[in-house]
Amino acid sequence: MDSAISSTSLPDAGAPPEMFTRQATGLVRSARASDALFYNVVWSAPALTIAFFFLLKPSFYQGSSFLLACVFAFVLGIPGAFLYAMLTTAMPRSGGDYVFVSRVVHPIVGFMSNFSWVFWQMYIIGVFASYFAGLGVSAWLRMLAGFTGDLWFLKAANWFGTDWGIFIAGTATVVVSGLILIAGTRVFVRTQQYIFALYVVGALLLPVIISVLVSHAGFIHQFNHYAATLEGTGDAATKVGAAATAAGYAHSDFDFGRTILAISPAWFVFGFIFGSNYFAGEIRRGTRTHYIAIPGALVVSFLFILLLFPTFQHMAGGEFLNQLGTGDPTKFGFSGGTPAYPELAAIGSGSIVWGTIILLGFAFGLVLFITQTMLLASRCMLAWSVDGVMPAGLGAVNRRTHTPIVATVIIMILGIAATAIFTFTTWLTTLSNLFANTLTLLAVALTGIVLPFMRKSLFDASPIAKRWKGIPVISIVGAFAFVAYLLTLAVLLTDEGSGTAIKDHVTTVLIETGIFFVGAPLLYLIAKWVRARQGMDLSLAYSEIPPE
Amino acid sequence: MARPLKLVFATDFHGSEVCFRKVFNLATRAKAEVVALGGDLCGKALVPIVHRGGDYRATVGGAEVVAATERELEDVQARIRAGGMYPFVCEPDELEQMRNDPALVDERFRREMVATVERWLGIAEDKLSPDQLCFSLPGNDDDWAIDPALEASRRVPNCDGRIVDLDVFQVIGFGASNRTPWHSPREMDEDEIYTRLSAIAEGLDADRPWVANVHVPPFRSTLDDAPMLDERMREVRRAGNPMVAPVGSTAVRRWLEERQPLVSLHGHIHESRSSTRIGTTLAVNPGSDYSAGVMTGAVITVDVEKRVARGPQFVSG
Numbered sequence: 001m002d003s004a005i006s007s008t009s010l011p012d013a014g015a016p017p018e019m020f021t022r023q024a025t026g027l028v029r030s031a032r033a034s035d036a037l038f039y040n041v042v043w044s045a046p047a048l049t050i051a052f053f054f055l056l057k058p059s060f061y062q063g064s065s066f067l068l069a070c071v072f073a074f075v076l077g078i079p080g081a082f083l084y085a086m087l088t089t090a091m092p093r094s095g096g097d098y099v100f101v102s103r104v105v106h107p108i109v110g111f112m113s114n115f116s117w118v119f120w121q122m123y124i125i126g127v128f129a130s131y132f133a134g135l136g137v138s139a140w141l142r143m144l145a146g147f148t149g150d151l152w153f154l155k156a157a158n159w160f161g162t163d164w165g166i167f168i169a170g171t172a173t174v175v176v177s178g179l180i181l182i183a184g185t186r187v188f189v190r191t192q193q194y195i196f197a198l199y200v201v202g203a204l205l206l207p208v209i210i211s212v213l214v215s216h217a218g219f220i221h222q223f224n225h226y227a228a229t230l231e232g233t234g235d236a237a238t239k240v241g242a243a244a245t246a247a248g249y250a251h252s253d254f255d256f257g258r259t260i261l262a263i264s265p266a267w268f269v270f271g272f273i274f275g276s277n278y279f280a281g282e283i284r285r286g287t288r289t290h291y292i293a294i295p296g297a298l299v300v301s302f303l304f305i306l307l308l309f310p311t312f313q314h315m316a317g318g319e320f321l322n323q324l325g326t327g328d329p330t331k332f333g334f335s336g337g338t339p340a341y342p343e344l345a346a347i348g349s350g351s352i353v354w355g356t357i358i359l360l361g362f363a364f365g366l367v368l369f370i371t372q373t374m375l376l377a378s379r380c381m382l383a384w385s386v387d388g389v390m391p392a393g394l395g396a397v398n399r400r401t402h403t404p405i406v407a408t409v410i411i412m413i414l415g416i417a418a419t420a421i422f423t424f425t426t427w428l429t430t431l432s433n434l435f436a437n438t439l440t441l442l443a444v445a446l447t448g449i450v451l452p453f454m455r456k457s458l459f460d461a462s463p464i465a466k467r468w469k470g471i472p473v474i475s476i477v478g479a480f481a482f483v484a485y486l487l488t489l490a491v492l493l494t495d496e497g498s499g500t501a502i503k504d505h506v507t508t509v510l511i512e513t514g515i516f517f518v519g520a521p522l523l524y525l526i527a528k529w530v531r532a533r534q535g536m537d538l539s540l541a542y543s544e545i546p547p548e
Numbered sequence: 549m550a551r552p553l554k555l556v557f558a559t560d561f562h563g564s565e566v567c568f569r570k571v572f573n574l575a576t577r578a579k580a581e582v583v584a585l586g587g588d589l590c591g592k593a594l595v596p597i598v599h600r601g602g603d604y605r606a607t608v609g610g611a612e613v614v615a616a617t618e619r620e621l622e623d624v625q626a627r628i629r630a631g632g633m634y635p636f637v638c639e640p641d642e643l644e645q646m647r648n649d650p651a652l653v654d655e656r657f658r659r660e661m662v663a664t665v666e667r668w669l670g671i672a673e674d675k676l677s678p679d680q681l682c683f684s685l686p687g688n689d690d691d692w693a694i695d696p697a698l699e700a701s702r703r704v705p706n707c708d709g710r711i712v713d714l715d716v717f718q719v720i721g722f723g724a725s726n727r728t729p730w731h732s733p734r735e736m737d738e739d740e741i742y743t744r745l746s747a748i749a750e751g752l753d754a755d756r757p758w759v760a761n762v763h764v765p766p767f768r769s770t771l772d773d774a775p776m777l778d779e780r781m782r783e784v785r786r787a788g789n790p791m792v793a794p795v796g797s798t799a800v801r802r803w804l805e806e807r808q809p810l811v812s813l814h815g816h817i818h819e820s821r822s823s824t825r826i827g828t829t830l831a832v833n834p835g836s837d838y839s840a841g842v843m844t845g846a847v848i849t850v851d852v853e854k855r856v857a858r859g860p861q862f863v864s865g
Contacts, residue, residue: 020594020646020653092840103865185791386821386862397770397822402792461630461841463611535552535849536861540578545570545843545865 036276036289040297042196043275043372045268046304047203047362048128050312051135051341052430053265058325060497063255064262067309072259073266074302076488077273079480080441081298083448084274085290086474090451090462095383096278096376097444102387104447104455107542108524111389113443115520118380120433120512121373122411125174126418127430128366128373133160133169136363139343142336143359146226147352154230158336163423170419177370178412181378184401188371195364202361204304206354207345211311214348219315222350233333240320243327251319261495264431267488269305272437273297278376312341315348374411381407387541389527428508429499435492436512442485448478455544553716553852554580557860558845559763559815560687560836563591563632567836568668570843572675574863578847582714583680585704586815587687587723587763588836589668590661590694593633594653596643597624604637630841634660658693665697673703681714683707687763687815688725688734707761709744711751716852717810718758720748725764725816726797729777742799749807757810757855760829765796765814766804770822771833772796792819804829811848811857823860830857837864 053066061069087100097117102110141157144150159165180191214222220237227236252258276293313321321344329338339347342362346355382404385395398405421427452459452472459465459472466473492498493509500509528538556575561568568589575583597606597615604615608627615621621637628635636656638646646652669684676682682704686694698706705712707721722745724734736744745762752758765771776784776791784791795817804812804826812826814833821835821844834846846860 020596020657021592189791388861392823399768399770399794399824402770402773458841461627531861534858536847536859537578540574540847540861540863543577543863543865545574545577545863547566547569547573547841 034292036293037296037300039276039372040273040293041300041304042192042368044270044273044297044301045365045369046301046308047199047207047342047365048131048369049265049268050305050308051131051362052268053262054321054325054341056265056430056497057262058249058322060495061258061262061265062322063252064258065254066262066266067305068259069262070266070270070302070305070309073263073270073488074298076263076267076484077270077298078295079477079484080271080445081273081295082291083445083474083477083481084277085294086464086477087444087448087451088274088277088290088294090458090464090474095380096274097440097447098380098383100447101443102542103544104451105443107387107539108521109443110542111384111524112516112520113440114380114384115523116436116512116516117440118377119515120436121377122414123418123422123428123433125177125370125373125411125415126170126420126422127433128370129170129173129177129415129419130166130422132173132363132366132370133166134337135340135342136359136366137169138165138336139340139346140356140359140363142230142339143343143346143355144352146230146347147355149229154336161336167420167423170423171416173367173370174412174415174419177367177374178408178415180371181374181408182398182401182403182405184398184403188375192368192371195368198357198361199365199368200361202357202359203342203365204308204361206349206358206361207342208307208311210345210349210354210358211315214315214350216315216317216320219317219348220320222347223344225350226347227333231333231335236332237320239332240323240327243329243331244323245327246331247326247328249323249326252322261491261497263488263491264434264495264498267434267438267492268431269301270298271434271441271488273301275372275376278379312345316344370415374408374415377411378404378407381410388531388536388538389524389541429497431492431497432499432505432508432512434498435489435500435509436516438485438489438492439513439516442482442489445478445482445485448481449475451475451478552858553582553850554578555582555584555759555811555848555850556580556845557584557586557813557832557848558834558843559586559813560588560818560838561585561632562588562689562836562838563634563664564630564838564841565664565668565671566630566841567632567838567843569671569675570865571845572672574843574845574847574865575680576675576677578863580847581680582716582850583672583676583682584719584759584761584813585672585682585684586761586813587685588689588815589665589684589686590690591632591634591664592689594657594660595628595633595635596646597621597628597635597637598640598643599637600640606635632838634664636660658691661691661694662697665694666700669697669701669704673701676703681716683712683714683719683721683761685721685761685763686723686734688723688728688732690723691733709748711748711758717850718752718756720745720752720758720760720762720809722748722760722762722764722800726795726799728795738797738799741797742803745799745803749803757850757852759850760804760807760809760812762800762812762814764800764816765820765833766801766812766826766831767796767798768794769796769801769824769826769831771814771820771824771831772817773820773822774817775819801826804831810852810855811850821862823862830859832860834860834862 098114101113138157138160141153145153227233274294346358349355382395384390492500493502531538558571597604604621615624625635684704707719708723712719724736727735772794773792774795776793808827812831818836823832832846835844844864848860849858
């Protein structure tokens, strides 16, 4: 049989020579960097973070400027974003921090950082699922009551606002999200596309448009009308002020210290905007791809916040929002609880249709984050299984759906447990995962610093082999990221709103550091021992095989 | 009672000498008795290094590199080889001739592929310890021109289209794949694959264990999930997520289900690093990351007496 070599001469006569290729499999064109950028923007959660901030502000961040806190968090996130882009360019393999840290520093450090990461992502699933019930379903039903006066909706809303209502709806959310994932990539992607469209329109675009079009006076009018229809409370806005005063509220001037502490909720958006590196092996290589996808997503999310926050605050009024969050909600006609950001945006719209799109957009945006988080966590579990740290069964992939079903089911179970913990206990708070997840970032920053020295050949052969005054640029970027992450950890250990402030939550901090520094290494050592008994050398999975 | 054998398998080197060398070092570290080489040995690209005005210029990783000395030239060549491509030094007019004459490119490609395979077999023979066994296979991407070089090695027998008896077990090799969008050198229709595999298997000693080294993985086995491509050969993504589809061979699947070797070794789909059981057969695709100079391999434990295969332990380094 004759061969099928077909040559391609790429350059013009004057251009530098490139290459000739022959007819062979796998020579596909590059995927667009915008795909990875899109993924990262989806994975950041600007609308959710604004909701978090308004929920936490009355208790922890009075007098703070959230926009300034976002600027600080954005700046703190920049070196890390570039570091992740550089590491992904140097090691374009799926698996994110697990690959970077285990292959550069040490397998046990890689497993520590990634196990802790995945463990606390399970917790986030529980937080998101709980908010789906509280800020999504319950708020939507109450909005229906607020616009129609139908008491059945109000009763249903109040039930979904109870602990059992939140837990049951949250559990259903986790199960449905898991089933979407198990159903396979096609179902997952199709569902994502529809939900993403609803999320962008409902949670991002409509609130901005409504907030621009509706004046503060118009909003107060809508609020009063809504409260009157809901529970028959007249002049509710005035009663909000009175309830706040009764609860001890006093106007706060700008407080720089509280603004620094408000970096915690903003870190939710700007600290972890690199989900695409978990499937980096599936992104075709390009010198700029990951720089567009990761730091680019940081900028896009910042722009979302710049659009959402000031416009909403302009409509609702900063002082009114402070009072609303401080006073007893039963005093101004909201017996089911204080209305949060998405419900307020819906109230501002004055329309049951727009309000429904806003609230469902927000609620299903949470489902989007849950499925994405489950996807990333299952990929990490798959990597542990392939490396032999976990049993092969954990990574078993269904032949038809291409889904790691066992891993996904385990994630669902842990997600439901997290929903129960978040709903029924006060052990952990909305932002409790940030401390542990930032420890993982610290391990990645360390990896960036040492990469050129511990994996010299990999560094020298990579497109990031650049130096400034003789020092590898990635080491400099890693050092900046390391300092930024240390500063963030200092904020998280100080801020009472983070749920990991040393003075109030020392047990949580000990558990999070314990899982990272004790639990995960122990698991690794047990796996190493078990594999040795099976005749396998676990370290082979991570070892750098010399070519000579 | 003989202890179980360790078998190291790697595939789809695509011209990466770094990855090829690493396999034998992995075998030493894993104390493996058998080294199995999968198909697709040949590189896909020729990179001209143009000698112009006293220095040498090439495009590597999208950027122009300049070598002013012989030492720097060797470094550039090593970088190109590490990525699985063939460097060749030429004068500007020679490059221009190649641009205008595809036959010259074909000739250069064949020369480089054959020379590389010959050199690699020499490396393998040097690196194998006296008691280690090894066998090779061309893949669908490999030009037929390399076959004489593969056939010439006694220490590393080519198992393509035949049974090789390694004493510890028998090996059946098959390098061709089912049809691909690239029309690579060794492709066949599914019926022909099944007919040929079945014919080879007729020669097996049914009382002794055997291993299959079949380049294309079985269909819908998790070893064959490849990125979906659009009509312009771009990866299909939806909502930022890559879409994948099974592209393995239905003939290979049917044949494995019927014949049940102890182990079946596969490659071809670089992204689909996985293992599964098809009946009692342990099917393995260690994947490939050759262009990054990362050797992805699998260590499999084979108990010949009990006719049981365990693992694999995947390795990438």
